Amino acid sequence: MECRVVKKPREPKGVRNKKTLTPWNGVVDNPDDYEGFVYCITRNDGKYYVGMKFTKSRRRVKQKDSTRRKRVEKDSDWKHYKGSSKELLKDIKQLGQEAFDFTILGWYKTRSGVRYAEMREQVRNDVLNDPNSYNSNVMNRFFKGNIE
Numbered sequence: 001m002e003c004r005v006v007k008k009p010r011e012p013k014g015v016r017n018k019k020t021l022t023p024w025n026g027v028v029d030n031p032d033d034y035e036g037f038v039y040c041i042t043r044n045d046g047k048y049y050v051g052m053k054f055t056k057s058r059r060r061v062k063q064k065d066s067t068r069r070k071r072v073e074k075d076s077d078w079k080h081y082k083g084s085s086k087e088l089l090k091d092i093k094q095l096g097q098e099a100f101d102f103t104i105l106g107w108y109k110t111r112s113g114v115r116y117a118e119m120r121e122q123v124r125n126d127v128l129n130d131p132n133s134y135n136s137n138v139m140n141r142f143f144k145g146n147i148e
Contacts, residue, residue: 019080020097026104031055031078034107036114038121041083041134042101049088049134050127052118053078054111088134115139 028034036054057076060069082092082102092100105121108114119139122128127135128144137143 019077021079022082022102023097024079024102024104028107031107034109035111037078037107038105038114038117040103040105040121041088042103043091043095044099047091047132047134048125049083049085050105050118050121050125051083051085051135052114053081054114083134085134085136087136 024039026037031037032055034055036052038050038052040048040050042048054076055078056073059072061072063070082097083089106117108117122135122138125133127133128138128142135144
């Protein structure tokens with residue numbers, strides 16, 4: 001007896017992984033002049049997430065026939081970004097993007113400025129002790145439940 005594998009019909013190219021634009025409030029006229037931004041995503045009932053996003057990604061790519069690496073910069077696809085919290089992303093998928101407010105709190109010209117501003121906003125909002133916060137850590141060093 002022979003087993004046959006039944007394949008699902010493929011969807012047309014471009015339909016399968018179609019990304020929706022995130023309705024960011026506070027977008028500047030020329031975002032390419034900035035390294036990144038700090039944002040707050042707020043659910044209708046007040047639960048929120050504070051994070052950051054760089055507008056460009058940078059990598060060092062190995063070059064053919066050379067020991068040196070070349071720096072490559074490309075757009076980070078921030079226009080489609082919806083946060084990094086798994087719990088937040090699950091809620092966005094269940095409740096729909098319309099149940100959330102996507103607000104950019106500030107744009108910054110340096111990568112360190114973006115990181116510092118994110119940490120400042122998280123500490124200012126006391127995200128680790130606030131039950132209405134999706135944030136589970138600050139700077140990947142301080143975690144919810146370990147702070148007294």
